[in-house]
Amino acid sequence: MPTEDRISDIWGERTPYARGGRWPTRVDSHLAPGVEETEVENWVQSASTLHSNGDAFDIAVRDGRIVGVRGRPDDRVNHGRLGPKDLFGWQAIQSGDRLTHPLLRRHGELVECSWDEAMEALVRRTRELLDEQGPSAVGFYTTGQLFLEEYYTLALVAHGGIRTNHVDGNTRLCTATAAEALKQSFGCDGQPGSYTDVDHADVIALFGHNVAETQTVLWMRILDRLAGDDPPAILCVDPRPTPVARAATVHLAPRPGTNVALMNALLHEVIARGDVDEQWVRAHTVGYDDLEKTVGRYSPDVVSTICDVPAADIRAAGRLVGEATALLSTVLQGFYQSHQATAAAVQVNNLHLLRGMIGRPGCGILQMNGQPTAENTRECGADGDMAGFRNWSNTDHVADLARVWNIEPAQIPHATPPTHAMQIMRYVEDGSIRLLWVSGTNPAVSMPELARMRSILSQERLFLVVQDIFLTETAQLADIVLPAAAWGEKTGAFTNVDRTVHLSEKAVEPPGQARPDLDIFVDFARRMDLRDKDGGPLVTWSTPEEAFDAWRECSRGRPCDYSGLSYDKLRGGSGVQWPCTEEAPDGTERLYDGGVFWASPEDCESYGRDLETGAPVEEQEYRALNPYGRAIIKAADYRPAHELPDEEHPLQLITGRTVYHFHTRTRTGRAPELQAAAPDVWVEVSIHDAAVHGLREGDLAEVRTRRGEVRARVRVCGIRPGVVFLPFHYGYWDTEAGWRPGEHGRAANELTLTDWDPASKQPIFKTAACSVRKVSDGDGTPSPAPHATAPPVPAGSTTGADR
Amino acid sequence: MKIGTVLRDLHHDEHELARTLLRVAEDHRADHEVYHLCRDLAEWSTRHVREIAAMAPAFGEQLDPAPDGSPTLVDAARRAISKRTGRSPDMELVMVRDLRDVYLRASSVLTDWEMIGQAAQAIVHEELLELATRCQSETKRQATWANAKIKESSTQALVV
Incomplete structure (x- = not known):
């Protein structure tokens, strides 16, 4: 075609x-x-x-x-x-503007230097800080786009070598809630479902997941089911009129920040209708009584007023999930980046537990990721977890990891949970983290509240190291810039949402002196002379395949078991799902077959957290709650978001993606077809709000919150009244100002607030109170919003917008 | 019967806990977790105060459901300072000490609720027992959070 x-x-x-x-x-x-x-x-x-x-x-x-x-x-x-x-x-x-040389800041300017100069400067500063303050002075902020081998090496270097607790990635912004929700419900991370559940499901429920744009090929699979015999019914929960919403049997568009109330109402309906698989619940779960009591307070009528969704629609949705014979649920940022993220995502797990629908064909949960290799940083422990889904508060697990790494257990920081990204930035802000090494990500555009973020990252006292393929907004603030090889220029493995491991081989040489991220981490370990307890080198490998083999041993016997995988096995064949072992050489399609979980106090990755305060649950408490390792049904009450609309800021801002771009456009903005398809920021407003604020398609508008302002062309569309949408991809690298706004803001995160989910620590990008006003009339041309995914309302049907 | 007396003490202590949480929130606005969580948890105590006041007449006490807790001028000045001092690592130790105050106050309130709960069982007063059980569990979560945050922050605040 x-x-x-x-x-x-x-x-x-x-x-x-x-x-x-x-x-x-x-x-x-x-x-x-x-x-x-x-x-x-x-x-x-x-x-x-x-x-x-x-x-x-x-x-x-x-x-x-x-x-x-x-x-x-x-x-x-x-x-x-x-x-x-x-x-x-x-x-x-x-692209011609790839980074091809290391850069070092001299007299305020970034100038080219040799690898030796750059690495020596980095090692010198690291040693100074370790001598002066210790590991607490050093932080690592990585990405969801490196390869497995690189994450594992980074985790070892940072946790086992530098011994800092400050290791996380931008996966905190995208997949942290998926991981936390799985730990809360099943005791351990690990995606229960499989993409093949699409083939068998009779109901597919998508919770805050615009799969049509975020995972287009998965949506093709669903579309092909919809076009075939015996198609599934679709439930869509999303305030935007997404392609999924347009294909849905039932579409619920709740007020932002009310997901927990909505989920509680669905569970209320499932219980009230008698759709609970009581025998299964008794045999495989703990916590049901508490859930029944809690959701008893959330009838569709009550929740209808909280969420501003018709009670009849909530009942229809309850009927759909209650009558399903094979229910597949998927969850993404509409839940993860919203208020009460973990509590809401956990209720989706509860839905499956109540119905006993897990581990069988068509009965799947897909707590999605946003980034290609987010799963690997979770497994390898470069994201605030411990390698191999080990439990940081279980001394046996720490000792086992120390055995694999051949160091003393005390050398692995585990007195507290690994520091999450938002807290790392706080420590950078207060000056207690003094060296931050950012690899493959761009916090100067992707983090919330950018004015604050720029003021943190541009501090004189901070030694900022940025390892990337382009001179991003963040790289422009760095003291050292390390040019990395991109995908296609290096070899490594990575794992997708449904645990499928792929090998990606080197196809071409990296430009100039750019080096694979793995080589950079290994070089750092050598120059730092990091050693194990016998005096041998801490990092014993230098090639990707050696790193993969080392990871395979680290994962052996753990839920994410790669022991049956090798480069040879992945080469020539195609993706294999972990766990892949001697007993399951072709991989494992679904986890938790037969309702058996990794949740016993001895095995679990986490004892859980209080969903409202985020405080870790103590071991003794977990043992009392769940001695036999069943799935945990956790209830949660709805709480209003911290920032609610008021007179000055009467609307709610949500941010999100378009199908044509990825993150801060460092790559997709340099692919001509993708850039042309969505060249600039736009703002979506509802027909109602357009009428109230005098806005028409193509007008230039200002969106303002307490943190800042952004200017964007208006797309009047079928989004829920009261809600304003901005895509988050557009920063400043292709503008004159370079790394910050010129006269006016363009990045959605100028507007977002610094606040995060207590349990998963994922920032909240979807409940900021905002105002919108017209700056100037459009010239008749439509806004740069893509027509294929965010179509404008047809002229004539818009009583409000069509003045 | 001394239940009224203990309820009066508890009413005072819950109110003080709420005020302390709000003060710590304002003092550490630059630390977003402490700011948001302290405000959220203060609401729990404020609700407890209301519920204690509603229960008190049954035990011969008249207590104010919404005692004055408005911030003083000193509080406002603190708030202004907290924004500026957010850039110093020394603030972390101040924060840990403030959280210690929260933890101790919450622990003391927790003990009071335990006493009330025991007494409620002794006189078979279902409403009082329900109140004590529910509030006690929330107070425990307040204390657990403060304790967890102290543990987490101490690994940084005490070593920089």
């Missing part, structure tokens, strides 16, 4: 299939203009790093350059299909 269409025709042609059938294969590909398939010299195995779906494809190489991609037909994840970012995103790494 002509792939050029895949910007407007995002999901491509339908290949319908019936319930229980096999999803047909459809191979998508794209080659640079003028390149024929016969001219491709080499096809190199890989998978997508621009979202979390894990689409497998081969990279086409000619004359040492990437010239295209082609989906892998045999892969379990995509059966050959690719989304727009897969098809076009690869061009970015061949």
Whole structure:
């Protein structure tokens, strides 16, 4: 098919299939203009790093350059299909403005230097701080886009070598609640479900998950089910009129910040209708009575006023999930980045526990990720967890990790939970973290409340190290910039949302002196002379495959068991789901088959946290609650968000993604088709609010919160009244100001507030109170909002906007 | 019967706990977790005060359901200072000490609720027992949070 269409025709042609059938294969590909398939010299195995779906494809190489991609037909994840970012995103790494030399700040300017100079400066400063203050002075802030081998090496270097507790990543902004919700309900991280549950489900419920844009290939699978015989019913919870909402059987658009109330009402209905699998609940869970008592207070009528959703719709949704014979639920940022994130995500788990629908075909939970390799940083412990889903508050687990690393247990910091990203930034702010090493992420645009973030990152007293492929907004503030090799220029493995592990091989050389992130971490460990307890080198590997093998041993016997995997096994074949062991050499499709969990006090990764205060549950308390390791049903009351609309800021701001971009556009903004599809920030307002504030399609508007202002062109659409949406991708690297706003803000995070979920510590991006006003009339051209995903309301049907 | 006397003490202590939480929130506005959590937890104590006042007449006491807790001029001045001092690592130790105050106050309130709970069982007073059980569990969560935050912060505040 002509792939050029895949910007407007995002999901491509339908290949319908019936319930229980096999999803047909459809191979998508794209080659640079003028390149024929016969001219491709080499096809190199890989998978997508621009979202979390894990689409497998081969990279086409000619004359040492990437010239295209082609989906892998045999892969379990995509059966050959690719989304727009897969098809076009690869061009970015061949962009002319890649970082090709290390940079060092001299007299206020970043100037080119050698690797030796850069690494020596980094090592010197690290040693000074370790001598002066100790490990508490050093923090690491990584990403959801490195490879498994790199995370594992970073976790070892930081936790075992530098011995700092301050290690986290931007996965805190995207997947932290998924991990925390799984730990809270099942005692341990690990995705229960599988993408193949789409093939078997009769009801698919998407909670704050605009899968059509965030995981396009998974949505293709759902669309193909919808087009086939015996299609599933769709429940969509989202305040925006997303493609999912348009395809939904029941669409609930709650007021932002009220997800817990809504979920409690659904559970209330399931219980009231008698849809609870009582025998299963008795055999496999603890905590039911408390839940029954709590959700008893949340009838559809009560919740209807909290969420501003018709009670009849809540009942219809309750009927849908209550009558499902095979329910698949997915959850993403509409829950994770909103108020009471973990409490809400846990209620989705509870829904499945009440119905006994877990571990069977079609009965899946997918607590999603946003980033391609977020799963690996959770497993490897570069994100505020301990490697191999070990429990930081279980001394046996710490001792076991120390055995693997050949160091003393006391050398692994575990007196308190690993410091989460928001707290790391707080320590940088108060000056107690004095060296921050940022790898592969851009907090100067992606963190909340950017004015604060810029003031933190630009402090004179902070030694900021940034390791990246482009000179991002954050890199422009750095003292040292380390040029990294990109995906396609290095080899490594990574794991998608449904535990599928893929190998991504090196296809081309990195530009200039750019080096793989793994090499940089290993080099740092050598130069720091980090050693194990016998005086040998702490990091015993230098190649990706050696690192993978070391991780395989670290994971052996743990829930995320890679012991049956190797590069050889992943090479040539396609994705394999962990746990993959001698007993399960082909991997494991679903976790918790038969209702058996990793939740015993001895095994669990976490004893849990108080959902409202975030305080860790003590071991003794957990033992009393859950001595036999059942799933834990945790109830939560709804609490109003901290920042509610008032007279001055009468609307609620939510931020989010578009299908064409990833994060802060460092890559997708450099892929011409993707950039052209969504070239600039826009703001979505409802028909009602457009009328109230005198706004028309294409007008220039100012969105303001207590933190700042952003200017954007208006898209009048079917979003819920009272809610304003801004995409979060647009920063300043391609503007004159470079790393900060010029006259007016463009980044959505100028407006967001510094506040986070108590349990998962994930920042809240979706409940800021805001105002909107018109700055100037548009010239008749529509706003830069993509038509395919956020269509404007048709002219004439808009009594309010069409003045 | 001394239940009224203990309720009076408890009413005073819960109110003081709420005031302390609000003061600590304002003093440490730069630390967003402490700021938000202290305010959230202060609401719990404020609610407890109301519920104690509603229960008190049954035990011969008239207690104010909403005693004056408005911030003074000194409080306002503290708040202004807290924003500026948010940039010093020394503030972390001040914060840990303030959280210690919260923890001790919450622990003392917890003991009072335990006493009330015991007495409620002794006289078989279901409403009082329900109140004591519910509030006691919330007070315990307040104390647990303060304790956990102290543990977490001490690994940084005491070593910089």
